Amino acid sequence: MLANESPPPGPPQKLDIDSRDILARTTLAPTALVRHVLFAWKELEANYGARLDPRAAKRTQAEAAKLAEDIAAQLRQDPSKLDGLIRLHSEDPGSLASDQPYEVTDDNRYVPEFKNLSLRLALGEVGIVTTRFGYHVIVRVAPPPPDPLESADILARPEGTGPVDVQHILIGWDGLDATLDAIAKQRTKAEADALATELLAKVRAGDDMTALMKQYSDDPASRDTGKVITIADENPSIGFASFKILALRLAINEAGLVKTILGWHIIKRVPPPPPDPLESVAIMNRTTVAERVKVKHILVGWKEVHADDPRGKTRTRKQLDVLVKATLKKLSKKGASFEASMKELSEDPGSAATGEPYDVTPDARLVKPFLNMSLRLRLDEIGVVKTVFGIHIIKRVE
Numbered sequence: 001m002l003a004n005e006s007p008p009p010g011p012p013q014k015l016d017i018d019s020r021d022i023l024a025r026t027t028l029a030p031t032a033l034v035r036h037v038l039f040a041w042k043e044l045e046a047n048y049g050a051r052l053d054p055r056a057a058k059r060t061q062a063e064a065a066k067l068a069e070d071i072a073a074q075l076r077q078d079p080s081k082l083d084g085l086i087r088l089h090s091e092d093p094g095s096l097a098s099d100q101p102y103e104v105t106d107d108n109r110y111v112p113e114f115k116n117l118s119l120r121l122a123l124g125e126v127g128i129v130t131t132r133f134g135y136h137v138i139v140r141v142a143p144p145p146p147d148p149l150e151s152a153d154i155l156a157r158p159e160g161t162g163p164v165d166v167q168h169i170l171i172g173w174d175g176l177d178a179t180l181d182a183i184a185k186q187r188t189k190a191e192a193d194a195l196a197t198e199l200l201a202k203v204r205a206g207d208d209m210t211a212l213m214k215q216y217s218d219d220p221a222s223r224d225t226g227k228v229i230t231i232a233d234e235n236p237s238i239g240f241a242s243f244k245i246l247a248l249r250l251a252i253n254e255a256g257l258v259k260t261i262l263g264w265h266i267i268k269r270v271p272p273p274p275p276d277p278l279e280s281v282a283i284m285n286r287t288t289v290a291e292r293v294k295v296k297h298i299l300v301g302w303k304e305v306h307a308d309d310p311r312g313k314t315r316t317r318k319q320l321d322v323l324v325k326a327t328l329k330k331l332s333k334k335g336a337s338f339e340a341s342m343k344e345l346s347e348d349p350g351s352a353a354t355g356e357p358y359d360v361t362p363d364a365r366l367v368k369p370f371l372n373m374s375l376r377l378r379l380d381e382i383g384v385v386k387t388v389f390g391i392h393i394i395k396r397v398e
Contacts, residue, residue, distance in 0.1 A: 007009030013062035017069055017135065019117060019127035028119040031241045033101040033141050036114075037071050037085055038092040039064040040134035047132045053091035056134070068128055068135035075126045075139055082139055091134070100176065100261035101141050105241045149193055149264075151256035155242075156251040163232035163368055163388075165270050166247045167209045170219040171196045172263035181218040184263065196257060196264035203255040208269050218263065224235070228270060230388050232368055243267070276390055278324050279382035280373070288375040294357040294398035295374045298341055299322065299348040309347035312390055324384065324391055331382060331393070338382075338395050347390065357397050370394070 040048070040056035041064040056064070071089060104110055104118040114136055117129040121140035129136050146152060153366055172184030173192035187195075192384065199216060208259035210226030217223035231247040245266055246258040258265050275281050301312025302320040315323075330336055332398055339355040346352035360366065360374040370392055373385040377396035386391050 013065050015061055015064050015065055016130075018129050022120050022125070022127045023117060023129070025120045028106065029121075030105065031292065032104045032118045032121060033143050034104055034121070034138050035082060035086060035101045035141055036092065036139065037090045037137040038070075038134055039067045039071075039089070039137075040091055044132065044134055051093070053332075053375070056091055065133055066292060068098065068137050072126050072128055072137045075137065077398060079124060079126075079139070082141075103241050103261065103335060126222065126293045138321055147259050149197060154249050154254075154256040155246055155258070159245070159248050160250075163230050164246055164247055164250065165228050165230050165272050166267050167213060167270055168219070168222070168243075168268070169199055169203075169209075169213050169217040169266040170223075170263055171199070171266070172218045176261065176263055181220070184218040192264055196266060197318065199282060200257050200266050203266055203268055209270075265361055276386040276391070278384050279386055280323065282371060283376050283381070283383040284369075284385065286376045288362075288372075289378060291362060293360050293374055293377065293384045293396050295360055295377065295394050295396050296342060296351065296355065297370070297395070298338075298344060298346045298393040299352075299390050300327075300393075301347055305386070305388065305390050307347045307349075307389045309349075310397070312347050319380070320391065324393065328382070331395075338397075341393075343388055354370070 011240045039059075040052060041061045042057050044051075044062065045052045045057065047378070056107045059067075067089070071085055074085065102118075103111065104115055106115065106119065108115075110118070111131045112132070113129045113131045117127050117136075117138055118140065121127055121138065123140055124144060126137065126139050129138065134314060146155075151334070171187075171192050172181065173187045173189045174185050175189075176184070184192075199212060202212060212238055213219075213223045213226050221227065222229070231244055242258050242260055246256050246265075247269065250256055250267065252269050252271050255266060255268040258267065275284070299307060300315075300320060300323060301307055301309065302315045302317050302319070303313065306312030306315075323345070327341060331338060331341060342352055342355055351358065358364075358366070358374070362371070362375065364371055366374075367387045369385045373383050373392070373394055374396065377383050377394065377398070378395055382393060382395045385394065
């Protein structure tokens with residue numbers, strides 16, 4: 001080798017470093033608490049909406065892969081390094097802002113690859129998975145001991161039958177999620193404990209829940225409106241298992257207290273609202289007419305209740321009522337094509353474009369009102385039902 005000759009390059013870094021052995025497992029945990037170290041690279045900038053970490057902006061994918069494998073090896077050798085490695089290296093602002101683990105379930109908001117690995121990890125195990133945000137080095141951690149203030153007696157009950165309707169007051173404190181209200185960031189954990197205890201007593205004594213939400217809650221999505229949230233096992237809009245666990249165990253008009261990574265939640269179960277005026281009440285009051293059916297549906301939403309479709313997000317309730325009634329009238333005419341209306345109107349990305357039916361059985365993983373309506377329809381009958389996604393016009397086709 002000549003003196004000025006560069007040494008030969010080493011082997012290229014492998015880019016597919018996912019923990020394939022763990023991902024191949026078929027047994028999933030219903031819930032997993034995980035923490036992670038995230039490494040991105042410069043080509044992912046578009047996925048971050050101008051929030052890519054400056055370190056990642058200078059990094060290649062190969063460099064990110066090497067970092068992820070190095071950190072995973074360190075954690076397997078010494079799990080006690082987790083806190084320090086997250087603070088030093090992770091490029092996920094959510095995990096940097098809080099030392100709380102992420103609570104992962106099959107139906108919550110995390111990207112699918114992240115969930116797939118998290119729910120297959122054994123306690124204390126380390127794995128790597130790639131998402132559109134980069135390489136995640138994930139560790140499944142043990143749940144913290146229950147907080148003495150939590151409603152342990154309610155949480156210990158068997159799960160009730162959903163869906164249930166609840167209101168909640170969120171009380172945060174400094175050191176939790178970075179998106180918390182500014183007032184919450186000025187509150188200590190001890191102050192939050194005292195306030196949550198006081199508010200739970202007020203709710204149980206019969207004080208107006210909506211007024212208390214407006215005065216105290218740190219949840220901007222519900223505090224000013226007294227919004228009622230519908231909770232079911234399938235509900236994707238609630239990302240915290242402990243919130244759902246408590247909600248599904250409360251009796252009507254009962255209140256309890258539970259903690260998530262956002263803080264304390266004082267949750268009160270409220271009576272279900274009357275049926276939506278558009279719903280086919282007579283059909284819903286039947287007993288089931290079949291144990292296995294195929295149905296097609298048209299989903300339409302409005303500003304307050306919608307799927308991820310711009311039409312539903314901007315539609316008023318009055319416009320929705322007009323649309324649903326006009327659609328039902330159109331479908332009642334001889335020779336009307338349900339599939340054509342699906343393609344034109346439905347905001348369900350899973351079936352609108354293809355016109356494919358859903359197979360419905362009592363144990364199908366579908367939102368309960370949709371499932372219940374489907375199993376009560378007679379062949380070729382059309383019914384209307386409301387769910388957390390909007391209004392469904394459902395036709396039984398088999």
